[in-house]
Amino acid sequence: MTVIDAPGAGTAPGTGTVVNGINPAGTIEGFFAESNLNIPNQGFARDTKGTFTTFDAPGAAAIGTNPLSINAHGVITGWYTDASNVFHGFVRANDGTITTIDVPGAGTGPFQGTQAVATNPAGAITGFYFDASNVLHGFLRTP
Numbered sequence: 001m002t003v004i005d006a007p008g009a010g011t012a013p014g015t016g017t018v019v020n021g022i023n024p025a026g027t028i029e030g031f032f033a034e035s036n037l038n039i040p041n042q043g044f045a046r047d048t049k050g051t052f053t054t055f056d057a058p059g060a061a062a063i064g065t066n067p068l069s070i071n072a073h074g075v076i077t078g079w080y081t082d083a084s085n086v087f088h089g090f091v092r093a094n095d096g097t098i099t100t101i102d103v104p105g106a107g108t109g110p111f112q113g114t115q116a117v118a119t120n121p122a123g124a125i126t127g128f129y130f131d132a133s134n135v136l137h138g139f140l141r142t143p
Contacts, residue, residue, distance in 0.1 A: 004019050004028065005032075006030070006052055006054070007052055008034055009032035010033055010035030015032075015034060016032065017032045020067060021069045023070045023073075024072050026047070027070060029067045029070040030044060031044065031067055032044060033064075039064075040056070040060055040063060040081075041064030041065055042055070042064060043055045043067040045067075045074070045076060055092065055098065057090045057098050057100065058098060058100065059080070059082050059088070060081065061083040063085070064081065065090075066079050068116070068117050069119055071120060071121050072121045073094055073121060074094035075092065075119050076119075077089065077090065077092075077116040077127070079114065085111055086112060087129075088101065088102055088114055089101030089102070089103075089114040089116030089127055091116060101125065101127075103129045105131055105137070106130065107129075107132040107133075107134065113130060114127065114139075115129065126140050
């Protein structure tokens with residue numbers, strides 16, 4: 001068993017490190033909450049040597065950046081919230097470039113919007129979104 005605590009992760013209740021995925025190369029991804037709960041979650045990737053790379057999706061605020069999956073090429077998908085608590089999906093390329101994913105028809109109110117959940121080795125991304133009526137819909141984004 002290996003304990004994973006991201007640098008800067010809090011130790012108070014409601015803070016700490018969450019690991020969501022691992023790829024065949026052994027790189028893991030997840031997010032952490034600092035001890036000050038007013039600071040949004042930050043995403044991270046941890047390589048097999050234990051080196052952490054932290055990142056924030058552009059425009060992330062409120063709840064922050066929440067990676068959910070990593071593929072064999074090191075591409076990470078997840079979601080973040082903006083200052084209005086609207087969800088936006090993202091894809092983070094292996095070089096660190098982050099692209100926002102907003103599905104057409106996704107709602108723009110608080111707790112509406114897009115969440116990217118998984119990616120495969122070919123680069124297809126699946127997830128879901130809440131529309132303006134708070135109805136859930138799935139999506140597939142091809143590379």
